[in-house]
Amino acid sequence: ETGVTQSPTHLIKTRGQQVTLRCSSQSGHNTVSWYQQALGQGPQFIFQYYREEENGRGNFPPRFSGLQFPNYSSELNVNALELDDSALYLCASSYRQGPSEKLFFGSGTQLSVL
Amino acid sequence: TQLLEQSPQFLSIQEGENLTVYCNSSSVFSSLQWYRQEPGEGPVLLVTVVTGGEVKKLKRLTFQFGDARKDSSLHITAAQPGDTGLYLCAGVGGGYQKVTFGTGTKLQVIP
Numbered sequence: 001e002t003g004v005t006q007s008p009t010h011l012i013k014t015r016g017q018q019v020t021l022r023c024s025s026q027s028g029h030n031t032v033s034w035y036q037q038a039l040g041q042g043p044q045f046i047f048q049y050y051r052e053e054e055n056g057r058g059n060f061p062p063r064f065s066g067l068q069f070p071n072y073s074s075e076l077n078v079n080a081l082e083l084d085d086s087a088l089y090l091c092a093s094s095y096r097q098g099p100s101e102k103l104f105f106g107s108g109t110q111l112s113v114l
Numbered sequence: 115t116q117l118l119e120q121s122p123q124f125l126s127i128q129e130g131e132n133l134t135v136y137c138n139s140s141s142v143f144s145s146l147q148w149y150r151q152e153p154g155e156g157p158v159l160l161v162t163v164v165t166g167g168e169v170k171k172l173k174r175l176t177f178q179f180g181d182a183r184k185d186s187s188l189h190i191t192a193a194q195p196g197d198t199g200l201y202l203c204a205g206v207g208g209g210y211q212k213v214t215f216g217t218g219t220k221l222q223v224i225p
Contacts, residue, residue: 004156033213035215040200040218040220041217041218042118042120042202042215042216042217042218043157043202043215045213045214045215048212050210055210056208056210056212090156092156092213096211101145101206101211101213102147102162103159103204103213104159105155105156105157105158107154107155107156108155108156
């Protein structure tokens, strides 16, 4: 148990639709990172939020956007869904501590785009 | 772009065998982490190595950080079926301590 919860666990959408994924971070953590993971591959960094501000972004288009709330929970929004967006979306919370940064992951949201 | 390549990509071995997984990059990282991920779950942190040349042991798992802080290895002694999973290395670095994951090594230990 990492204390990080994601919802929903599974989601099916059609191409062109919009989706919102949610993440509740572990108590005491002020940073949330979102990753996209294709089956059998390593997670790809989407972006990170630190104290409600986007703090870094990976190589993802602007239709991937996010929010972090005062309680440090977070949302990932994806507009104009494409077939290639089908993947496991992972949220990880952490407390900023430099090189020893430790990520605590939720179990993910499996998104299927048809 | 920081890339971490892991090898091998897949590994299927018998219970009791030893194995080594490699993680290589052209980039220097502040630290290197190893995670294990099981189906339907998020990755779980196993260890963080910070100093070049550092070696850490976790029961039957031995982790080493390269002297130049660009590569790492994970050695498992006497593998057990419970070691089955996706092993991920991850480099920590950059202005906001971004964690960049490797390509992954899928390990299957057959009883």
